[in-house]
Amino acid sequence: MNGQETELPVNDSRTHHLPISGGSDLPGFHQVLGYRQMSWTEDEAVIELDVQACHLNMAGVLHGGVMTALLDVVLAEAGTYCPYPGRVRKAITLVLNTTFTGQCSGGVIRAIGRRRAGGSRIFNSSGEIRDSEDRLLAIGEATFRLRSGSEQPEGVPMDFLSPNNKKENGNV
Numbered sequence: 001m002n003g004q005e006t007e008l009p010v011n012d013s014r015t016h017h018l019p020i021s022g023g024s025d026l027p028g029f030h031q032v033l034g035y036r037q038m039s040w041t042e043d044e045a046v047i048e049l050d051v052q053a054c055h056l057n058m059a060g061v062l063h064g065g066v067m068t069a070l071l072d073v074v075l076a077e078a079g080t081y082c083p084y085p086g087r088v089r090k091a092i093t094l095v096l097n098t099t100f101t102g103q104c105s106g107g108v109i110r111a112i113g114r115r116r117a118g119g120s121r122i123f124n125s126s127g128e129i130r131d132s133e134d135r136l137l138a139i140g141e142a143t144f145r146l147r148s149g150s151e152q153p154e155g156v157p158m159d160f161l162s163p164n165n166k167k168e169n170g171n172v
Contacts, residue, residue: 033069035111043115045077051106061103062137067111067129068098071140074113075125079144082155089155091144094122099139107132113140121146 038046049055049070057063072093080089113127122145129138149156 029069030073033066033073035070035073038110040077040081042081042083043078045074045081045113046110047074047077048108048110050108051104056105061105062109064098064100064138067100067109067138068096068140070109070111070129071098071113071127071138072096072142074111075127075140075142076113076144078113078125078127079115079118079123080146080150080155082153084154086158087155088158089150089153090147091123091150092147093142094145095143097141100137101139102131102135102137104131104135104137109137120151 033049034052035047035049038048040046047070049066051062055062055066075096076091076093080091082089109129109131111127111129113125115123115125117124122143124141124143126139126141128136128140130136147156
């Protein structure tokens with residue numbers, strides 16, 4: 001660190017520190033998806049979704065767009081873990097590839113993302129989505145660029161949870 005930076009306290013229980021947990025504390029589109037954060041550690045993230053009717057396509061199966069969005073979230077999280085309470089690291093998706101391998105119409109699905117490689121600004125992640133019977137539903141790979149201020153582990157203030165970023169009635 002240079003003389004201008006201040007050291008922030010690190011949460012030592014890295015596997016229990018979840019900057020966002022799911023539900024009402026999720027920002028924007030994440031709230032619409034309605035997933036919950038199961039774990040988030042250095043280089044790995046896990047989220048789960050209770051499949052609802054709003055997640056199904058006209059054939060009555062989980063919409064591919066929902067799976068792609070979940071992969072986008074979990075693969076980005078795999079490279080943006082921030083151990084500093086009240087702070088977050090952000091990334092922009094550069095490339096996202098999804099391969100669909102199965103279908104489901106209900107139950108709980110789990111998306112797992114792992115950071116595979118990267119440098120100071122660009123990283124790559126891969127992952128998968130499985131249903132409650134451990135059947136593979138989708139595979140994903142992505143490349144991300146860390147947003148300015150997110151290159152270091154301390155990231156940036158978690159401003160997306162402020163009241164100014166939500167509509168007055170709480171709906172997004």
